[in-house]
Amino acid sequence: MITIFNRKELFITLDMAKLTRVKEILSSNQIDYRIKTTNLQSASFVGSSRSRTGSFGVNQTYSYEYRVFTHKADHARASHLIR
Numbered sequence: 220m221i222t223i224f225n226r227k228e229l230f231i232t233l234d235m236a237k238l239t240r241v242k243e244i245l246s247s248n249q250i251d252y253r254i255k256t257t258n259l260q261s262a263s264f265v266g267s268s269r270s271r272t273g274s275f276g277v278n279q280t281y282s283y284e285y286r287v288f289t290h291k292a293d294h295a296r297a298s299h300l301i302r
Contacts, residue, residue: 221253227294230287230301238285241301248300250293255286 229252230241238254245252260282289297 221251221288221290225291226253226288227291228286229289229294229297230285232285233281233283235280235283235285238287241287244300245287245289245297248296250289250297250300252297253288255288257284257286258282259284 230238232238232241242252242254
């Protein structure tokens with residue numbers, strides 16, 4: 220089981236295709252992983268820039284950041300597999 224105390228960040232991307240490739244590699248090698256998704260267009264502490272400027276001209280492909288975490292014990296093996 221992966222918790223905040225025993226996990227290590229493996230991969231960060233804005234590209235859903237790259238995320239899918241990494242997920243497939245990890246799954247096919249029976250490596251447990253967790254994904255944290257962050258909406259980069261969401262409201263922040265001082266307010267959303269989208270509320271002031273709208274979303275015209277913003278490439279929606281890069282609106283989300285994906286972070287993949289693995290167990291610390293599996294990190295070296297997972298890192299080798301996705302390279």
